[in-house]
Amino acid sequence: MSRHFQTLAGIGLALGGTLVPSVASAQYNRVPDPNAKRVMVAVFRSGDKGLGVQAADAVRSRMTSEFPFKQVYVLPKQDITATLEASGFPVTEALEPHDQKALATLLRADEYVTGTVSKGPDGVKVEANLVLARDNALVQPLGTYDAKSVGEASSLIAKELKEARKQLEFEQKCTNTGRQGQFDAAIAAAKEGITAYPKSTLVRICWANVLISQKAPAAQRLEVAKEIVAVDAKSRPGLAVMAQAYKELGERDSAVVTLTKLLATDPKNPRLQKDVVDELMSANPKVARPVIDQAVEANPGDPDLLRTRWIILLSQGDFKAAFAQGEELVKLDTSFADTTYFIRTARAYTTDSQPKLGAEFASKGLAKFPNQPSLVYEQIMSLKNSGQLQQALESLDKAEGAKVAVDNSAALRVTLLKELGKEVLPAIKAAIAAGDTTQNIRVLALQAGNDAYRKAVTSKNLDDFTAAVDVLKYAESVAPNSLKPQAIFLLGATYVQFGQAKLTAADAAKSCPLTKEAKDLFVEAQIMLPRGGSFAPDQMRTLMGAVMQLDPAADARIKVYCK
Template sequence: MLMKTLAVRLLPSVLPGLLWCAPALAAQEFTQQLMLVVPFRADSGPGLLEDAHRVSDGVRNRLGGLLPERDVDVLSNARLNALLIKSSYRRNSQISDIETRLAASELRADEIVLGRVQREGRTFVVHARLARIRGWNMQQPLPVVRASTADAAAEQVAGEVLRARAQLTGLRRCENALAKGDLAAAARSAEQAIRVYPRAVIARDCLIAALRDGTTGADSLLRVSDDVLALDSTNTFAEVARAQSLEALKRSRDAVAQWNRLYTQHYDSLTLSVTVVEALLRLQQPRTALDDARALEKRFGDKPELRRLRFRAFSQLQQHAQAARLGDSLEVEDATFRADSAYMVRHVDALRQSGDTLAALEMGVRAVRRFPGDARLYLQYLQLMGTEQAVALPRGLARFPDVPELRLLAAREARRTGNRRVAIRETGLAIARDSSLTTQYLALADLYLEDNHADSALLVLRHAPRAGDQVETVRSYVLARGLQLLRAAADTAPARQRLALQLLLLADSVDSREESRATVAAASLQVARSHLVDAFRTNACTDVQQADTMLALSAQVIARGLGSGGNIAEISAAYDAMRKATTEALAVRCQGGGSVRVPS
């Protein structure tokens, strides 16, 4: 039969094309298009299928008379019936989607009108779509038609098809511009098509492709995708674009929900399902990704791409034994796995973490030879070398001088051997090459504090990145180091106390809370007291003035609120006593005569 012959010729799938940034080459402008109006389907009901076919016959006849033949050749009822008879199609049966696509491909049809008819009482309700064989999954839904007769329904559907076709000239120009790489022209043509037909879905799909130019913001792509989905909630191209836009905007929860929705709706597509699972792994959802990958293996069989997804999920879940076993199998059986150094990094780590150090070292040596330019693998190799690191590390630094992890490894080795200056230099070089990792700044600050250079540590910490979870990391570290330095400083060392106070002020500036403000208030009172002690010893007005400055700082912090902790009353009492003593000292030491009594 014709349908079986056509099935051999049909491409395996057009869905992967949805994930490309540009559609296939569009037809040349003004080239005649062939339109196929397929027999409409019918919901259950006696005699409804015959009415559905009467509606589609009427649509076909009307479009054949309304559309200029030089632009569109509408396949007539007679020609369509001849094709269906040749294909052993029975008039009282419904043509499926796959049969529609096969017939359209054989006829080289450009545009296809599909429809479904149902009856509500005495009213015919028609849901129709305008599709194109070039992008089957990007279809134009037409407004729902309601009519009392099949002829009236056919007339309305034909009118909606004519209105929807108004977008096609701009759409073809958009596609041609995409094929030439002119994304700006493509976007202009798509926008023109949307202005001509505001309900345009296919033209908006082309606009989405044009806006993926590397400069358009993800928020703009999200807006267009939402516009498409408001018109057609089943548009796969817009669903994928929406998920990618949410991911780019760091709206992880929304992105995960959108990808999961895609997986549920398109579980029968291996290509799209793999794309979804990869996205879930990027979004740190390894448990869901693993469950989906296992379900896909049950549905599609033991395919290499699905085994690789399971391997990545095991790695993220830190299920090292499972990852190591699967990695050993993929290393032998899967050329794609062997050719990707990222998989090698995960495989070596899984072997090491599962306790098989010898296998990890063997695989690490093999990986370094296979990918001599991959710094990550060389770093793993160094970590596995152990006692041989003294020889291998300088070699790695010479080969990969710009890899911050190697610099940090060199800094740790120098710190272990007591060479603090080299450790400071190497940590600084690591920060110069990658300033985004907070831990590098904290490590450098530690080295400066150990070397009694608190001022340098303070400067480093002021430049430490603070985003997301890094905020709490930086705040807790600086607060702890400030208190540590303050406790170590004696009353006779106000300069070190002031450095400690600056660290505490930095911690409070990162994220001001009641407990950090109370700490700053108490520390400023301690520094003020140290200056008063110096004033008693030196009789210098400048020491009293510095105490007064510290008290002013303490007053500002107290005014911002210290909460209701047990030591708040003590801080307030200490401030009042220190304020009285400092006022007396200002009168005596800065205006002549008298003595200073320092509060205990």
């Protein structure tokens, strides 16, 4: 089931009495002890219609008869069914993990039992887990059983559950004392829990969390994490602690393999997806490839594993295989073609030196998800990188007209204008006047000033120098402290070159006004250059040396031209 259980959050009041134990059956006609732990049994996941319900019913019935009523209250099937029906959910299908947690929370369960069941050659194969309702990552495996029937399997599960629950009082004590900073007491409680139930994952997870809070050495955390994963190879907390410890110990390949296994446990988790991909990009994604390939081979057609493989292929830079994998996934599950799929594929085409295809793919995504900001950005960048600058600018204009928040839109506009050979200063001023406080736009203002300076030095045209001074004055006025020295230095350098150009023009025309203007520029240069000298000390001294010669030359010409 892919629907999110969010709709259940609002039906608690509407259900009224359906959230309290039903009295329709004699076995539930007693009020539960207020201290009893409330346990929910969810429909087991199965490829055989009706088998998941049969397994859950068998486990629920076995628990009801074998667990002391005052210690464990097994939530009646009627209550679970009523809650599901009230929200419009089918009652015979297994829920997604986050939906199971939401249902358990709504029914005020402390724990819940979940699992999978399939038909085997001689009966059924059943796998079960105990999950703490406060966090669906807190999982205790209850084993995998080959049995003649779900009834026989439920007996084995209930027996293991009795043993597994022996750790729970110590897990609670470990958690509570750990939160209070009583780390020694928390670890002592965890060790007691392990003694009570040697196969415990829950108290070991608490122990690992305490070590993290203590800032214990990575090797110590790794030891506990390995014990967790030895019991539960799919333990998200265990794999997460293990991966971080490997990373800190410098064992990058082991960290990547562990992260890949971690992503396979929850491949639709966007935050986990990003963390794993970032780590793969910075490490060696080739190490993760055999791990995921093996998992896919063992579970052909599993969309979650194929999604993980797609991410790893992109991280590894095997774009051809990634594109093929993406197309296969979309055929298998059309919901895979979400914004992430279009964004990453478009970006991959650009990275693979196919920006035109990247732009086309982003456009396909926008046809399905109009005005999605990240897709708009990828489309613009792909157009830019393919040399379609005018189209990229038009796409940006269209997005801004539709009030789409494109990342760094002002800086992107300036960059496009610059590459198109158009004036950029008006766009920079407009962005800053509109409230753009980013450093990017201020760096671009300084770059525009530098470009104007270089143009003037090359052309020796007085109008070009005037334009350069105007741009640099504005750039200096908006520059953050980190860029001020550079802006001031460039302005001083411009005054030197501008003054020299005016002095040359004054000589040609025997002009007194031009000579005086050159003199003023040399005075400004002597003020600005020392102020910006920290940016380029050696060049500053060279330019000051030139001014010391040019300034007296201007004075001499004033005496001649200004009689």
